[in-house]
Amino acid sequence: MHAIEKLLAEKSGRDTVHAGEIVNCSVDWAGINDLYYQTVKSFYEMGGKRVAAPERAILFFDHYAPCATEKQADNHKKFREFAREQGITHLMDINEGVCHQLMADYGFLKPGEIVVITDSHTTTHGAFGSFGTGVGATDLAIILATGKLWFKVPEVIRINLVGTLQNGVYAKDVILHIIGDLKADYGVYKAVEFTGPVVKKLSVSERMAMCNMTTEMGAKTSYIQPDDVTLAYLKEKNITDYKIYETDDDYEYAAELTYDVTDIGPQVAAPFSVDNVSPIEKFSGKRIQQAYLGSCTGGRTNDFMIAAKILKGKHIADGTRMILVPASKFVLRECIDKGYIQTLMDAGATLTAPGCAACLGIHQGLLAEGEACISSTNRNFPGRMGNVKAEIFLASPATVAASALNGTITNPQKYLEA
Amino acid sequence: MDAKVKGKAFTFGNNIDTDQIYPGKYVEYTEIEDIKKYAMSGSAQPDIVNKFAAGDIIVAGTNFGCGSSREHAAITLKAIGVGAILAESFARIFFRNAINLGIPAITCKGIHEMIHQGDEVEINFETGEIKNLTTGAAAKAEPLGDYMMNILQSGGVKPMIRRQLESK
Numbered sequence: 001m002h003a004i005e006k007l008l009a010e011k012s013g014r015d016t017v018h019a020g021e022i023v024n025c026s027v028d029w030a031g032i033n034d035l036y037y038q039t040v041k042s043f044y045e046m047g048g049k050r051v052a053a054p055e056r057a058i059l060f061f062d063h064y065a066p067c068a069t070e071k072q073a074d075n076h077k078k079f080r081e082f083a084r085e086q087g088i089t090h091l092m093d094i095n096e097g098v099c100h101q102l103m104a105d106y107g108f109l110k111p112g113e114i115v116v117i118t119d120s121h122t123t124t125h126g127a128f129g130s131f132g133t134g135v136g137a138t139d140l141a142i143i144l145a146t147g148k149l150w151f152k153v154p155e156v157i158r159i160n161l162v163g164t165l166q167n168g169v170y171a172k173d174v175i176l177h178i179i180g181d182l183k184a185d186y187g188v189y190k191a192v193e194f195t196g197p198v199v200k201k202l203s204v205s206e207r208m209a210m211c212n213m214t215t216e217m218g219a220k221t222s223y224i225q226p227d228d229v230t231l232a233y234l235k236e237k238n239i240t241d242y243k244i245y246e247t248d249d250d251y252e253y254a255a256e257l258t259y260d261v262t263d264i265g266p267q268v269a270a271p272f273s274v275d276n277v278s279p280i281e282k283f284s285g286k287r288i289q290q291a292y293l294g295s296c297t298g299g300r301t302n303d304f305m306i307a308a309k310i311l312k313g314k315h316i317a318d319g320t321r322m323i324l325v326p327a328s329k330f331v332l333r334e335c336i337d338k339g340y341i342q343t344l345m346d347a348g349a350t351l352t353a354p355g356c357a358a359c360l361g362i363h364q365g366l367l368a369e370g371e372a373c374i375s376s377t378n379r380n381f382p383g384r385m386g387n388v389k390a391e392i393f394l395a396s397p398a399t400v401a402a403s404a405l406n407g408t409i410t411n412p413q414k415y416l417e418a
Numbered sequence: 419m420d421a422k423v424k425g426k427a428f429t430f431g432n433n434i435d436t437d438q439i440y441p442g443k444y445v446e447y448t449e450i451e452d453i454k455k456y457a458m459s460g461s462a463q464p465d466i467v468n469k470f471a472a473g474d475i476i477v478a479g480t481n482f483g484c485g486s487s488r489e490h491a492a493i494t495l496k497a498i499g500v501g502a503i504l505a506e507s508f509a510r511i512f513f514r515n516a517i518n519l520g521i522p523a524i525t526c527k528g529i530h531e532m533i534h535q536g537d538e539v540e541i542n543f544e545t546g547e548i549k550n551l552t553t554g555a556a557a558k559a560e561p562l563g564d565y566m567m568n569i570l571q572s573g574g575v576k577p578m579i580r581r582q583l584e585s586k
Contacts, residue, residue, distance in 0.1 A: 075446060188481065
């Protein structure tokens with residue numbers, strides 16, 4: 001069996017499971033974000049009275065934090081009431097940040113657990129050897145009511161990464177390249193596992209970015225076998241009770257692919273789909289009006305560090321605005337302490353509250369018709385960040401910073417030479 | 419769920435994401451009457467709400483419903499009375515959301531070629547037979563499996579869970 005199968009077997013009380021089977025699993029963490037008051041409605045509509053495991057439920061106010069409309073504020077208010085009534089103490093209010101980052105910051109993630117959140121990018125948690133998957137409101141309500149949810153045991157695709165990353169090339173470039181190659185529906189219903197010497201060297205932050213983006217190839221979940229990097233995270237967070245599953249040697253993957261990252265340079269996903277990926281040269285010089293550094297994909301401390309390195313002592317181009325959205329309050333504080341925020345503000349950037357902000361076109365940096373944005377986020381669908389005729393180019397945080405500097409899409413490599 | 423549905427086809431391409439089905443800026447709405455106004459409003463047919471009749475059918479290419487987990491995408495299509503959604507393939511979360519709400523989300527290879535905008539389509543859920551009544555073409559849907567069929571026949575997952583909770 002695969003490690004993921006062993007995990008699902010344990011959580012469904014079986015000895016073995018195999019791909020294609022439907023299993024009913026106990027869920028370790030049930031996260032609801034503030035877009036989905038429907039979860040509470042569904043909970044009551046299905047006859048729910050008390051949340052089965054309130055200590056294992058978390059409410060995240062990230063997409064609307066802080067609220068831009070009365071309706072959003074009303075939803076938050078009703079969520080707070082629900083939390084109070086049901087004894088849910090993990091309420092991440094508007095001062096906290098994006099759900100996926102907080103799961104890591106608070107040390108909630110550990111290998112061998114099932115994490116279900118009403119957010120498609122819950123695949124992020126494969127970076128920790130967790131089974132993370134996104135669901136809709138009603139599925140999450142089922143977990144609230146029963147503590148369990150059904151899953152189809154996924155086939156697993158193995159992506160082996162070999163070679164050496166070029167200077168100025170990051171996990172985001174690699175995963176964009178892979179999505180461009182395999183396309184947006186390659187991984188539908190499947191799990192994507194990353195292996196190989198390149199992965200071993202990636203930080204937790206970079207692993208999260210890569211696993212996060214597997215959603216954009218349709219994956220149900222992602223997986224990185226816990227190793228020394230994972231153990232260092234667990235130690236830092238003082239987590240001692242976890243279970244690491246190992247994949248059997250004779251396990252047969254649905255597909256095994258190898259990418260040599262040595263020749264992958266900075267990548268850009270052009271409008272209007274995430275699999276529309278090219279080497280950056282194709283769009284070099286394209287004028288942008290906004291540069292967006294943030295989100296659960298590209299808004300961690302390391303991302304701000306790289307941007308600060310590129311923009312230190314310089315100023316972003318006239319006619320360009322740069323929006324900073326730290327993924328959580330912990331990231332923001334660390335970036336303040338290390339001086340990155342100061343550096344980026346000196347360079348002309350605008351700081352917003354930790355959260356999802358303009359990533360999904362709700363507030364704090366929407367685009368007008370005809371504008372273009374270079375973004376470290378994960379989606380470039382029509383209308384995703386405002387007007388349906390605005391263009392979003394997805395890239396690494398380094399590319400976002402270098403492009404802000406010049407006001408045009410720019411290869412960041414020359415700014416990062418040692 | 420009725421054994422058959424008959425309706426007019428509204429066709430869409432590949433990778434129709436949930437921002438096209440239900441744009442993010444309207445996700446704050448929580449009442450059906452509000453949610454139903456914005457069905458497909460981010461797509462190439464933004465005014466579909468005015469033309470759609472109960473029982474009409476959405477036909478799409480691959481990966482329909484990719485992107486956000488927002489259940490609003492399924493809720494809005496149910497609210498305008500979608501009889502079924504036929505696609506070459508579905509994105510995973512949208513598929514779960516649709517089935518949970520009792521919307522037949524039917525996978526059928528070649529369907530996007532076989533059905534054009536405005537064609538009259540009939541689907542037999544018991545046999546899996548899909549007929550294009552306008553052209554006479556026919557196809558067979560991929561079986562949904564017992565688990566999914568059970569949810570659909572229960573009228574969605576909520577009545578199913580309700581029974582489960584009441585029997586405790």
